[in-house]
Amino acid sequence: MSRRMLLALFVSLSVGSLAVSKEWVSGIVWPEPKVIEPGTNGSPPSDAIVLFDGQDLSQWKGGEQWTVENGYAISKGGGISTNENFGDCQLHVEWATPDVVSGSGQGRGNSGVYLMGKYEVQVLDSYQNPTYFDGQAGSLYKTKPPLVNASRKPGEWQSYDIVFHGPRFDEHGQLLRPGYVTVLHNGVLIQDHTELLGSTAWDTPPTYQAHPERLPISLQFHGNPVRFRNIWLREIPDLVAQRPE
Ligand code: MG
Numbered sequence: 001m002s003r004r005m006l007l008a009l010f011v012s013l014s015v016g017s018l019a020v021s022k023e024w025v026s027g028i029v030w031p032e033p034k035v036i037e038p039g040t041n042g043s044p045p046s047d048a049i050v051l052f053d054g055q056d057l058s059q060w061k062g063g064e065q066w067t068v069e070n071g072y073a074i075s076k077g078g079g080i081s082t083n084e085n086f087g088d089c090q091l092h093v094e095w096a097t098p099d100v101v102s103g104s105g106q107g108r109g110n111s112g113v114y115l116m117g118k119y120e121v122q123v124l125d126s127y128q129n130p131t132y133f134d135g136q137a138g139s140l141y142k143t144k145p146p147l148v149n150a151s152r153k154p155g156e157w158q159s160y161d162i163v164f165h166g167p168r169f170d171e172h173g174q175l176l177r178p179g180y181v182t183v184l185h186n187g188v189l190i191q192d193h194t195e196l197l198g199s200t201a202w203d204t205p206p207t208y209q210a211h212p213e214r215l216p217i218s219l220q221f222h223g224n225p226v227r228f229r230n231i232w233l234r235e236i237p238d239l240v241a242q243r244p245e
Contacts, residue, residue, distance in 0.1 A: 001178075006108075007138065008026070008071040012188055013204055018134075019100040020024075025243035026055055027243075028234070028241045028242070028243050028244065029241060029242040029243075030086070030216070030239060030241050031239055031240065034047065034237070034238065035088050035205055035229045035244075036219075037132065038087050039199070041228070042092060042094065042230060044092070044230075044232035045111035045234065047105075047172060047234060048092075048135060048232040048234050049080060049220075049232065049233045049234070049235070050232045051217075051229075051231040051232060052199070052228065052229065052230070052231040054068075054071035054072060054230070055068070056068055056163065057073055057080060058147070059083055059084070059094035060080040060081060060082055060084060061080060061081045061082075061083060062078050062079060062080040063154060065077040065078045065080075065101075065221075066080060067105070069160070070095075071229055071231040072227045072228060073110055073227065073228045073229070074225050074226070074227050074228075075220070075221045075222075075226045075227075075228070076221070076227060077218065078221050078222060079114070079218050079219060079220050079221050080218065080221075081117060081216040081218040081219075082216040082217045083185070083199065083216070084216070085212070085216055086099055086215070086216070086217055086233060086235065087116075087213045087214040087215075087216050088161050088166055088232060088235065088236045089162075089163075089164055089166060089233050089235050090160075090161070090164045090234040091113070091115075091160070091161075091162040091164065091217065091231075091232075092159065092160070092161050092230065092231065092232050092233070092234065093113055093159070093160045093162070093219075093228065093230075094157050094158065094160075094228065094229045094230045094231070095111065095123050095157070095158055095159075095226055095227065095228050095229075096154065096155060096156060096157045096158065096226070096227045096242065097109025097123075097124070097125035097154050097155070097224070098125075098154060098224065098226070099154050099155025099156075099157050099241070100154075100155075101125065102199070103152050103224070104123070104129060105130070105131040106131055106135060106222075106225070107127030107223070107224070108124065108125045108129050109124055109154065109224050109226055110122075110123065110124050110125075110222035110223070111123040111124075111220045111221065111222055111224065112141065112217060112220035112222070113160060113162065113217070113218075113219060113220075113226075114217065114218035114219070114220060115166070115179075115217060116163070116166060116211065116215040116216075116217070117166045117215055117216055117217070118199040118200070118202055118211070118215070119140065119164075119179060119181065119196050119199060119216045120134065120140070120141040120220065121138065121139075121140060121141075121160060121162060121181065121183055121191075122135060122137055122138065122139045122195055123137060123139050123160075123184055124137040124228060125133065125137070125151070125154050126138070126149055126151040127151045127152065127153050127154055127205045130184070133145035135212060136149065137149070137151050137158075137185070137210070138151075138160075138183060138185045138190040138191065139199035140151070140181055140191060140196065140200060141202075141207065142200055142205075143194070143196065143197050143200055143206055144191065144194050146190035146191060146192060147189060147190050147191070147192065148188060149188075150185040150188040150190060150238045151185075152186060152244045153195070157229070158182070158186050159185070159186055159187070160183055160185060161183070161184040161187075162181065162183050163181070163183075163236075164179070164180075164182075165181075165197065165236075166178060166179050166182055166213060167179040168213070169187075169208075169210040169211070172210075173176060173210035174210075175208050175210075176197055178195050178197070178208075179195075179196035180193050180194065180195055180196065181193075181194050181196060182194070188228050202225055217233070221222060221226050
């Protein structure tokens with residue numbers, strides 16, 4: 001068969017299949033996704049709740065013990081907790097451990113992002129600083145180490161982008177569904193829909209105790225002057241569809 005005949009055959013087959021094929025549609029009626037302005041370089045999207053923009057800690061309880069200067073807040077004494085309660089969310093936090101290294105292991109640049117005040121994503125200077133793996137930066141504390149160590153050097157700004165789905169309990173306090181945490185550290189996936197086993201403590205195994213679906217987010221003070229900036233959150237929207245009968 002000549003090339004011309006082959007081409008003619010191909011075209012006629014293609015046109016033929018176009019003529020008989022029919023687009024599949026689900027029949028589900030979706031609402032239009034809300035139009036938002038995405039941020040740039042970690043800045044908040046237009047639908048974010050800004051928790052700290054470098055000016056003050058008015059969105060937090062306990063901030064009077066911390067220092068705000070040069071667009072960041074420094075942990076100086078006591079943890080801080082958001083005034084508002086939050087549940088399932090996308091949370092962006094930037095942090096930097098001290099550029100002058102002091103201490104080692106858990107004593108070096110330790111802080112933490114506590115989802116619902118109970119579930120800690122560890123903040124630590126984990127640049128050439130060995131400690132137990134499920135306690136290094138990006139671990140779900142004493143639950144699971146990060147998939148990789150994506151830490152920057154001491155003093156450099158780092159970011160966490162966290163996707164959190166809180167646990168659910170029934171009216172008797174029984175666990176219906178565990179919580180799940182996904183974390184990008186400096187843009188790198190380090191926790192992939194990791195199951196929470198309960199609240200993360202230093203001295204007890206993770207255990208669930210029933211709590212509301214919305215609670216404050218906390219930042220830990222662990223004796224080290226860790227800096228924070230550009231903290232924002234988006235509550236995870238749900239697209240409610242109308243489904244065919
Ligand atoms: Mg900590």
